[in-house]
Amino acid sequence: MKRPPVPALKLPLLLLLAVLLLAIVGIAWTQAQSRQAESALLQQQSALNAARQQLDHSRQQERLIATHLTAYQALVERGFVGTEDRLAWIEAAQHANRDAGLYGLDYRLTPRTASPAALAQGLPLGQTVMTLTLPLLLETDLSRFLDALKARAPGVFRVQGCHLSRINEAYSGAGRAPQLSAECDLLWFTVAEKTAPANANPPDGNPAP
Incomplete structure (x- = not known):
């Protein structure tokens, strides 16, 4: 092998x-x-x-x-989107007062604050309280004023509440003296990332001419 x-x-x-x-x-x-x-x-x-x-x-x-x-x-x-235009709000209130044939008003504005989250719905929504004090002859004068303000409003606002009280002051130049004083808190709403600088706003609490 x-x-x-x-x-x-x-x-x-x-x-x-x-x-x-x-x-x-x-x-x-x-x-x-x-x-x-x-x-x-x-x-x-x-x-x-x-x-x-x-x-x-x-x-x-x-x-x-x-x-x-x-x-x-x-x-x-x-005026709903952007910085606050407080001067326009004040002028609208003054014009509405004249449109309603009333006797002038005083105003006061607070700094802008964030609106509640449930209302803002994720938007940078802020609100500013405007307190108005105005004399009235009749209760119906208040509704006429608010209607006139809604027609002139340069933005979005809501009436938070009003309080009526009786007064005894004499108003010169008025045919009939006002008998009531109304104090109303209005909420003005704006959508803006930043609030306008304080020196850009008119002084608060000045009486309307």
């Missing part, structure tokens, strides 16, 4: 082993490249989806702005 020619087969076996090793390395490298390609594809798809979502959000924002732009501009013109 003859032995196999081991020395003669040694080189082919080494070559076969090298080929197998190269094949294994090539398969591993190919799988790694495939996984990297899949990961890169997933990242690109995720980036594409994020870009599409951002585009959809931008389009929704554009439609929302286009829908409410007119209403927003109207609120800006009314």
Whole structure:
């Protein structure tokens, strides 16, 4: 029995082993490249989806702005959006007093404070209390004054409350002397990130001419 020619087969076996090793390395490298390609594809798809979502959000924002732009501009013109315009509020109260044919008024304004969270609904909503004191002949004079003020109001306000009391003062120049005094607290609302500087506001508590 003859032995196999081991020395003669040694080189082919080494070559076969090298080929197998190269094949294994090539398969591993190919799988790694495939996984990297899949990961890169997933990242690109995720980036594409994020870009599409951002585009959809931008389009929704554009439609929302286009829908409410007119209403927003109207609120800006009314003085609801922006810094306080206290002088305009005072002038509106004075004109309403004249429109109602009353006898003048005194006013007092407090610093702007943040509105309750339930009312603000996440907006930078602030409120300023205006206290008005005005003489009346009849109780119905108060409702006429408030109606006139609503017609002239350069902003958004709410009547927080009014208190009536009797007076005995004499008013020169009046055909009939007022018998009542009304003190009303009004809340003026504004949406603004910052309150106007104190020196930009007119002095409080001055009587209307």
